[in-house]
Amino acid sequence: MKKLLLILVLALSACAAVPNTFGTMVPGTLTSLRDGTVLPMQIEVTYGSGKITATDPRNGEVFAGTYTxxxxxQVLxxxxxxxxxPQVTGQTVQTSGLATGSAVLVGNKGHVMNVTMKIQxxxxxxxxxxxxxxxxxxxxxxx
Known part of the structure; x- marks a missing residue:
């Protein structure tokens, strides 16, 4: 009985959500504003720069690139x-809660996308x- 309980606990813990670590790809979407087509995309969890990929379901074009x-x-x-x-009495450094990013995604069928984004x-x-x-x-x- 104890062995069965241990196996059940291990099996359930394996199904638990694993936090995103560096190198993990987070899913997202690129949605066409012309026709509403959704291109599944993924962006790598990193610090500063990483991979970004997308696939166009209309024609199978695969996009890949790197974001920064x-x-x-601000220094106040x-x-x-x-x-x-006036005499300077001190300074404060403020950091925004959002990072500004950009990427270029190059497709294997001739499309190139220029991407700008804000990341929390x-x-x-x-x-x-x-x-x-x-x-x-x-x-x-x-x-």
């Missing part, structure tokens, strides 16, 4: 007016953006 994303930061200086003029880091990360291909077709990106 950076967190937006605090100053105080003195007899001699996390486990899993979430993102949205847009893409335009070399024939003028626009897409909405979400993951």
């Amino acid at each position: 994303a950076m967190m937006e930061t 200086q605090h100053s105080q007016q003195t007899f001699l003029g 880091p996390g486990n899993p990360p979430h993102g949205f953006g847009e893409a335009t291909d070399n024939r003028g077709q626009k897409y909405n990106l979400q993951f």
